[in-house]
Amino acid sequence: MVRITESLIRQRAEHNNCEIFSLEEISLHQQEIERIEYIDKWCRDLKILYFQNNLIPKIENVGRLKKLEYLNLALNNIERIENLDSCEFLKKLDLTVNFVGELTSVESLKHNVHLQELFLVGNPCCEFGGYRKFVIATIPQLKSLDGKEITRSEQLQALQDYPIVQQEVVEQQQAYILKRTKEKEALQKSSEEKENNKLDHRQNIESKQSNSDEEENKHETNLDEDEMNRKFWEEPTNYTPESRLEVHRHIEKIRKFKDKDKNQDKQKPRRTLITSEGRVLNVNEPKIDFALTDDEENNQFILDLAVYRHMDTSLLDIDVQPTHVCVLVKGKVFQLVLPGEVKPDSSSAKRSQTTGHLLVTMPKTQEVVKAKPKSTSRTRSATSTKPHTQATRTTQHSEKLEVDPSKCLSADLSNIVAERKSVAQGPFKFHQQKEPGRISDDFQDNPEVPPLMD
Template identity: 55%
Template sequence: MVLITEDLVRRRSEHNNCEIFSLEEVSLHQQDVEKIEHIDRWCKDLKILYLQNNLIPRIENVHRLKKLEYLNLALNNIELIENLEGCESLQKLDLTVNFIGCLSSVESLKHNLHLQELFLVGNPCTEFEGYRQYVVATLPQLKYLDGKEIGRSERIRSGQGLKEVRRLIHQQEQEYLRKRASERQKSQEEGVEEVQQEPKKPGFDGRWYTDINKTMPVPEDNTENQVREEKERKSCPTSDHQEREFWEKLCAFTPESRLETHRHLERSKKAERRETEKMPKAQRTLITPQGRVMNVNEPKLDFRLTEDENNNAIVLDLEVYRHMDTSLMDVDVQPTYARVTVKGKIFQVVLPAEVRPDSSTAKRSQITGHLVLTMPKALCEIKAKKTTPTAKSSECSNRPEEKTRKGNREERLEVDPREHSMVDFCNIVPREISSGEGSLETSGKRLTTTTEQTNFSDNFVDDPDVPPLI
């Protein structure tokens, strides 16, 4: 039996910072809840309450919810509409697919003056003759019934012959109540038969012996018992046969059958859970027999593996839980891989280069709580350092002429010093071999020059002390 606890309500109120006293909307659907309780005392400001697809048999403990506007109780085991008079602000009530057979219980909704929408689809009362006419005439404040708008003409017609319709509804209710009584009695008898046919535990005959001198059988070894039980379970598929027989059995759709189905599913889940707990878990392969290290992420944590070029190291940023205690983590750094154990779950990653475990460090980030592993590389690589320009050079580089000169300058490759170890002074000044018009001959070379005709004035005097203008 699942109860509505404070922890359950807080987990369902994450949108309100887990504060339940000021909660206006809460969803408790599909929780197998069997009783409405505590909600009207913890969440008095509640406006929307979702309780669909549970096992609730009765509407109760909601009369303090004065601000409640929408109540969803679809797919439950409710048989009577009651205890909603205190919900003064109720505007929408959903009772789809329940077991409401007493249609006259809708008269309790007369006090809900703001009620505009009512859903009763899937209930036995909807099959009664005159169902819609009776509900429309009984609740004049309604605007929609089962999703269909109530027009003015329909409201006028529903008031005609209401006395006869009420008599007809009362007769159908009595027939349904007799049918329900027989179904309830039949389910109780079947429950008693199942209890009587329940097999007794082996080794116990229903009597308690107090004679200490009576010889008792010596218990066998537990290991041998487990092996024998496993063989019997495999050879005799009794459980599978009972499971198939349960689901193939024909039964009426009643609150008891729905509750029994839920109980059966719970028993099946518990049995499966016990079997899985008995089965030994397969061990995770961290390193293969061939020596290959595997990548493993059992805690399913996000991570980032980067290289720090300035410090020549590999950095692993593992996004562990922020509020987790550091004592729950264990770090193991090897030359080719790093392994972190988080609450018994292993995270292992292969490193792109060999590192030095003795120089590695592990720290927790004070902001994010992440685990940061800094692992220096074992084989250091020589990398060029970036030179920072001085103030004077930076001023010169800011000049437009300097920028243009640097931009137009061509980068040249280095010359092999083995081929040109000395400067050739022989070819610095060309040696004249023969004179010609505008030509100079050197040993093995001929250099052609262009002569320019210069026009001097008549008063020009060549002073040897004045250097030439070049």
């Protein structure tokens, strides 16, 4: 049963910015509604109300709609016209294809002085003799009945024949009411028999389940359901409110049954991540690229997972185990077996702000001890004829000078730099250094001149 809710009304009031207090028109057709409720409390300013093609059996809860001008209740299960006398401004009432059999109930519309149009075509009361004359004489303010204009002469003739027509209508109405009572009793008896048959059918299915395998039993159950569905549509029934409601219930049941089968077919079997023997499997459900790097220098594994760039980080769930790493990407599993054991507590994860990639760093449990590269050295003798000691290096290995501190207590700083004569420089012109041991041609040695000081 579909109920009228505030969310449903707001959804149908999009043209009014989803505001319901000032709503003047609303359409609630084809919603499988079985009762009119809350409309007169939430939408007091309604002028036009559409309720066609639902399962409403009674006109109710519309008395407070003082501004209502048009009410459409076509294709419902209404059997009596009532509870509309408070709708003071009602101008048009549509009850096409309902089950109105009490034609005398149209007398309740006398107080709707503004009512001009009435539609009752498709109702059982339309088959009564004198139907049109009775309605025209009962509701004198009408201008049109079932889409046909009421003329002045037709109205006068209906008023003249009203006493005779009224008696005929009452007799036909009583016969119809008696017929409806018998139909309800027969329908109630038939529904009880169907319930008993369903109970027996369920017991047979349960007994078969205990004696047959699941696939065979499922096949037989589907055959039984198809057989019952075929019999339901082939069985002749009268067109009554109860039969219309039963058809609706049956269609809804079949629809739910098909939706259930579709959901079961869509559900995939759960993927195996770890076998029964305890072997961890590699899984890549999201089908994304990845790279696993063995960083020997830092003794760790680095997993680079190419996660979608614009995906929110809250949709990622990372689980690092000693032998494998598992990442949930939007509910899909990515699992990778590691080539060695790692430390889950020391592992870390970070995400790139530019590419969106997920970088998981996992330190190894066993630390690798590396051998340091060997260096060669040569000892130079201190007794060298040269003024200073020079350390020679090869192109492949660096050499270091080893000094015995017991033999050399202090360093001789005078031999570190080669002795070089200073060259005097003039204020405007630099003098070139003369080569040692070379004497110019115009040089004259004067023994009285003292030697220059260094």
